[in-house]
Amino acid sequence: MAASSSEARLARWRAAFKSGGYRLTSARVAVLRVLAESQQALDATRIFDRARVYEPRLGLVTVYRTLETMLALGLAQKVHCPAQCARYAAVEPGHNHLLVCRRCGRVWYFSGDDLGALMQAVAGESGFRVEDHWLQLIGLCARCRAEMETEGAV
Amino acid sequence: MAASSSEARLARWRAAFKSGGYRLTSARVAVLRVLAESQQALDATRIFDRARVYEPRLGLVTVYRTLETMLALGLAQKVHCPAQCARYAAVEPGHNHLLVCRRCGRVWYFSGDDLGALMQAVAGESGFRVEDHWLQLIGLCARCRAEMETEGAV
DNA sequence: GTGATTGCAAAGCGTTTGCACCGTA
DNA sequence: TACGGTGCAAACGCTTTGCAATCAC
Numbered sequence: 198m199a200a201s202s203s204e205a206r207l208a209r210w211r212a213a214f215k216s217g218g219y220r221l222t223s224a225r226v227a228v229l230r231v232l233a234e235s236q237q238a239l240d241a242t243r244i245f246d247r248a249r250v251y252e253p254r255l256g257l258v259t260v261y262r263t264l265e266t267m268l269a270l271g272l273a274q275k276v277h278c279p280a281q282c283a284r285y286a287a288v289e290p291g292h293n294h295l296l297v298c299r300r301c302g303r304v305w306y307f308s309g310d311d312l313g314a315l316m317q318a319v320a321g322e323s324g325f326r327v328e329d330h331w332l333q334l335i336g337l338c339a340r341c342r343a344e345m346e347t348e349g350a351v
Numbered sequence: 352m353a354a355s356s357s358e359a360r361l362a363r364w365r366a367a368f369k370s371g372g373y374r375l376t377s378a379r380v381a382v383l384r385v386l387a388e389s390q391q392a393l394d395a396t397r398i399f400d401r402a403r404v405y406e407p408r409l410g411l412v413t414v415y416r417t418l419e420t421m422l423a424l425g426l427a428q429k430v431h432c433p434a435q436c437a438r439y440a441a442v443e444p445g446h447n448h449l450l451v452c453r454r455c456g457r458v459w460y461f462s463g464d465d466l467g468a469l470m471q472a473v474a475g476e477s478g479f480r481v482e483d484h485w486l487q488l489i490g491l492c493a494r495c496r497a498e499m500e501t502e503g504a505v
Numbered sequence: 506g507t508g509a510t511t512g513c514a515a516a517g518c519g520t521t522t523g524c525a526c527c528g529t530a
Numbered sequence: 531t532a533c534g535g536t537g538c539a540a541a542c543g544c545t546t547t548g549c550a551a552t553c554a555c
Contacts, residue, residue, distance in 0.1 A: 220529055220534060237456040238440040241519080256537040261520065264439055276438040276451060276458065277431060277487045284430040285418055286392040296479055297430060302391040304430065307473055316488060319461055324493030325450055331487045333431045334470060339478030374509065374554050395544080410512040415545065 207233040213270050227252035228263040238276040277331050298338040300345070305338075361387040367424050381406035382417040392430040431485050452492040454499070459492075 210229050214221055227248040232239070239247075245260045267273040286295070286304045296305040316327045337345070364383050368375055381402040386393070393401075399414045421427040440449070440458045450459040470481045491499070 238438040238451060238458050240438050273439045276440050284392040284394050285427045286430050296473060304392050319450060319488060326491045326496060327488045328490040333485045334481045336482040337480045342480060
């Protein structure tokens with residue numbers, strides 16, 4: 198949260214790029230710096246705008262490529278944004294949590310009522326008012342596991 | 352899960368459209384039918400392809416509009432798909448769950464270790480192998496709440 | 506009959522690709 | 531110096547919008 202920790206984070210990320218065999222160009226450092234300094238989830242365009250302060254010759258394409266590398270290195274993650282996820286499933290009344298098979302796309306519903314306690318704990322600590330929650334478990338259903346074994350695929 | 356339940360679901364949805372003041376056109380019914388029958392999370396294009404079997408004159412645009420109405424009526428929900436969410440946040444080592452402020456975009460991390468038990472329970476019941484989980488709480492942070500009060504906005 | 510709803514075409518937006526030039530190691 | 535990395539422009543795919551024709555109520 199403090200300014201010093203953003204410096205530490207940047208140093209860690211530079212090292213990760215190095216040891217991953219990636220060159221440390223000024224364009225990449227500009228992108229790293231923006232995310233290291235920010236406590237927000239930013240989209241590519243906003244990262245682009247902020248990073249151009251550090252590196253005016255930066256192109257938007259490089260932002261995308263750098264972000265992809267950061268995902269691969271585990272330095273950044275994508276954040277859920279309800280507006281942009283483009284697959285739809287029926288709502289099962291009373292069951293708001295999902296189990297999604299990554300292979301066949303089939304969904305199952307379950308109710309994780311114990312989540313209420315977690316949400317309250319989080320809210321109490323931080324003053325954050327939780328309005329919505331998003332819990333989905335992703336994996337392989339029994340059928341797909343069986344099919345993949347017989348096919349010998351991964 | 353059974354075929355009969357898909358009929359019941361369709362009937363429920365037809366009623367919901369009616370009581371919501373929406374007309375029951377053949378195009379809409381085709382889209383409803385596809386989602387009622389499917390136990391999968393489908394994207395708009397796939398819904399379009401399947402719905403054209405019922406209503407060959409259907410247009411893709413109508414699929415989008417019908418889905419939007421279904422979201423508004425709470426009949427369908429969007430499903431997380433890692434590939435398509437386009438906001439990025441730094442990864443905080445060891446803390447994989449997120450608290451996202453919907454107003455300022457700021458993120459906080461927390462570790463919900465009790466989720467492991469839930470995931471195991473789900474896996475045990477269904478034969479589902481959970482490979483990944485996705486938990487994000489969305490709401491308003493303390494600062495934004497305060498700012499919105501002074502501004503008198505929603 | 507009338508106003509909501511539709512489909513087409515085109516615009517819009519975010520993201521990816523092709524390619525010649527550039528800069529780090 | 532060599533080759534990974536860059537930026538520009540164009541292509542791309544998904545989604546939304548404008549508008550006249552259509553259809554449920």
